[in-house]
Amino acid sequence: MAPAPPGSQAAPLPSNLPFRLVSKTIGQGAYASIRKACPINASNPIIAIKFINKAHAFQQGRLSPKQLMMEVTLHKYLGKHQNIIHCLGSGEDPIWTWIAMELADGGDLFDKIEADEGVGTDIAHFYFTQLISAIGFMHSKGVAHRDIKPENVLLSGEGDLKLADFGLAALFKKDGKLRLCNTVCGSPPYIAPEIVAGRRSKRSDLLDQGYAANVCDIWSCGVVLFVLLVGNTPWDEPTMRSEEFKEYVDTDGRTTDELWQRLPPEITSLLRGMLKLDPNSRFTLDEIRTHPWFTRPNPYLGSNGKNANPIGLATQMLSQLRIDFSQDPTASQRGPNTQDADMMDIDTSPRRSSAANGNATADAIANITMLSSTQPETPVAETPFDWERPPRLGNYDGISASQPTSHHQRQAYSTQPIQATPYLSQFPHSTQGLLSQDPSLTQFSQTPSVPLTLTQAARQFNDVLPSYSLARFLSPLSLTLLIPLITESLHRLGVPVPQNTTAEEQLQQWECDGEASIRVKMADGRRQGLNGHVVVEKVVIGGERVSEVRFVKASGDPLEWRRFFKRVVVLLGDVVLRPG
Structure with missing residues (x-):
């Protein structure tokens, strides 16, 4: 990809902000960065500010002014929910658009989950319940997230889930009428197969026939639940080029994959329902909420839907993080294979995925990339390293x-x-x-x-x-x-x-x-x-x-x-x- 425009991250931030910045960068992308702030004349509350460099986003990020406006509009429209990052306000100057948000002061959920291990059924159930609560609230207001994945799942200081990043959110229902979406978006391990498989005769990023964005969210939530349970995704992409997905399709969900074998039957029945290939037969939110595994008691889940035992939950999660020095880190295994030379030379253009490999057909590449x-x-160009240090x-x-x-x-x-x-x-x-x-x-x-x-x-x-x-x-x-x-x-x-x-x-x-x-x-x-x-x-x-x-x-x-x-x-x- 082309280097960042000079000063795209270093351009002076707006001088008339209605708050005071109190940190260095705590999160960053190619054209956006996040910093902490507080009221000008007080030390709290601490909030998060997302700064988006407009010129860089529009020129290099392939983001349109309409898309940026839609992110702000839909985030504000959602209002308050205990499992969704609350939008507090927004503003702009000629260079920047900024969005003031509730601070997820518990950090990233999936940064605290052991890769290839997961968190066990109680903790997975707790966070899945809160994720479904957030998605259910969004869908009740006619909004689909369309980008449910680990990067967008954060935590409060008490360990409750906070769904974030509404840059791809879309209105799927307005005035009681359902509408289909056509934009191809999402992350390959978490995206629904109907989006990848759709025909595109006019533009590679638009489907000829639309999809139900809220039903695609259900699929993504199912993949997230799988990752919570075992610490890995069930496949790298929902296409027949993925051996794991192909077997899942060929066996009608009765795959022999070792990761699925680690799951209790009551969980696999829920996952198979959420990961139905046919969107019309996929579980609805009501079917998820009434599933026996979903309704099971949970020692961490309070009657208000919040964390009933923050210290106990944190202690259990911390004790599950472990480095095994006896393992061979260069051995071939499912998951990252950083020795594959092709993986080191990927197209990293903003807003473009890089799941395709050099042996894929042109149509298959278009389906993913x-x-x-x-x-x-x-x-690619070096940018000033200005990250917040831990205390x-x-x-x-x-x-x-x-x-x-x-x-x-x-x-x-x-x-x-x-x-x-x-x-x-x-x-x-x-x-x-x-x-x-x-x-x-x-x-x-x-x-x-x-x-x-x-x-x-x-x-x-x-x-x-x-x-x-x-x-x-x-x-x-x-x-x-x-x-x-x-x-x-x-x-x-x-x-x-x-x-x-x-x-x-x-x-x-x-x-x-x-x-x-x-x-x-x-x-x-x-x-x-x-x-x-x-x-x-x-x-x-x-x-x-x-x-x-x-x-x-x-x-x-x-x-x-x-x-x-x-x-x-x-x-x-x-x-x-x-x-x-």
């Missing part, structure tokens, strides 16, 4: 190499390759105490458990399971030793790395700056774009100097990003700080 996306890929623990704070440090601190920051796996017990008690409160450390334990020090003082969900990503680790190695190891791991996975990343001059500059950023741009196992940065920083924890490595996703599926993070960590192995 013209899918619109509300998660446009980050521009630090105690005196856990960034430190530059130019700052004076004690002899003890210099010794603690290893400049020689370590000889054995670094464990928490090797640090002083004060440092161990600080790190015992770090939830990201639990995922590296052989038998993950949540420390009492983390749960005893917790008052809400995100006190245990934070809003920021747990795709991070600590290492005693210096930047100059650690970055080449990270780069080597990326190469082994077939992930392109910018040139000169390990050049001596570059490494010394990063060591001096105390911070490095490696841009990664690839396709995931479903041939969708996956982009972000691997950020390495010097930090001080209890007087000990270490390197913190954060995997910051810019765009793409959060479960696939989690899977990518796990593979890199396993390859790095003995340089990752672990409990014990």
